[in-house]
Amino acid sequence: MAETHKFLGTVLDSTQLLLGEGPSFDPITNSIWWLNILGKELHELDPATGKKTVIALPFKASVVARIDDKQQLLASEDGIFIRDRATGELSLHADFEPGKPGNRSNDGRIHQSGALWIGTMGKKAEDGAGAIYHVAKGVVTTLFDTISISNSICFSPDGATGYYVDTRANQLMTVPLNADTGLPTGPAKVLIDRAGQKGGIDGSVCDADGNIWNACWGVGAVDRYSPAGQHLDRYEVPALQSTCPAFFGAAADRLAVTSACEGLDEATVQANPLYGATFDLAISVKGVLDGAYRV
Template identity: 60%
Template sequence: MTEIHEFAGRTLSDTSSALGEGPTYDPDTNTVWWFNILGKELHELNLSTDEKKVHALPMMASVLARIDARRQLLATEQGLFVRDTANGNLTFYAALENDKPENRSNDGRTHISGALWIGTMSKRAETRAGAIYHVAAGKVTKLFDGISIPNSICFSPDGSTGYFTDTRLSRLMRVMVDPQTGLPTGEPIVLVDTMDETGGIDGSVVDADGYIWNARWGAGSVDRYSPDGLRLARYKVPAAQPSCPAFVGPNGDRLAVTTAWEGLDDDARSTQPQAGALLELGITVKGIFDPPYVI
């Protein structure tokens, strides 16, 4: 039976994002990074000082992967770019569906091999217009095609299992992965099927024990699943559209989640003023940090 927990957390940042997404944490600087995709913004929050910065971007972007202290890899609607952390300058790195200007990047995450999995989707959310790619040392390889809204890209701690979903179908997929390369070694199978439930499976992270933490878009919750697909707990959040969680804090023992107000009318937004904020669940977790991308 699924445990239900009321929200016991707080707002980390009330800077409202139409589509908050792609949160990640840099333990070297104690900084949370995330995007407002539709607003073409990169957000930065230092947890030591509470200093908040918003960096304007020239295009929509959705995923940030740390390379080293000076560089970050950004997945954007115009491909992959290396960002200089000192001045924000962007340098083109690799093409990603440059023959499909109607598409943009969406969910993604780095694997322990140093590779990146990154999903794409139609800017108008057209059915089956997107895909999921593997990027290693600048080489881009298509893994899965015909995906409408790619999300929940994450990996088991040992790198041997990958997860992903098409939020429109709301089935969490599991696939075996080579820990050395980040490439699939088998065919995906359905681990969790929630197609008949309210909302849809959005972004996910996996903790140190292999449990999957999933933001359920449209249901105002973060769900915790066992590695064999059993939903163990549901943590409510004061925003109907949570998009992706991230382990934060020097010990990775806190859980933040991005949210969105995209598509909400005035009445809906008035009842959930924290929609679009970066929230913290207020619970203790056993998180692990996203590995750096190996350039």
């Protein structure tokens, strides 16, 4: 039985985002980056100084990753873009779902090989409209299709195991990978089955011991699972719709979590000023920072 921990953390950013998602720590800027998908915004926060920057985007983006000190990668409804850090200029790198204007990008993460796994979904969350793709140096490979709500993309510390979920099915899948490429070497199988249970499996990260830290949508919590799928801990957060965790800090020993107000009525949002905010769980973790995308 998992141990439940009350929220003893702090608020990193109190902005009530409609759909806060895709947080990651960039060691180049020493800042946390994340997206307000539906608000078409890229957010940056220096956790040491509290300096906050919000960048307007021309599309709904869901993943931000570092390339180098001059460029970032953005996954969006219009494709994969390279962003110039200095000017903000965007250039198309790969169109992973041409001819599907009804879809947008959702969860994604950089594998240790430097490739991107990126999931999609219908803009109205239509059944089976999305998929999960592998993007390496601009080359797109379809990994899994007929996904309704792609989430929980993360990788074991050695890069030899991948995880993902269709939140509508609510079964966290595990799949063996070629650690050098991030491509599957065998079939996926169910690791954690929460079908029919309260709380959707949303975004996840893997720590240095291979434990899976998952934001549970609809219950306001981050769950920690062992590599074998055992539910070890539940850390509560003061936002019902917790969306994705991220390790941050130079030692990757802290854990941030984003949240969302999507689908909630105005009275509920106003009555709960931390719904949609971004938090520091204020616990010590053995995290691993995501790598850089290789162009």
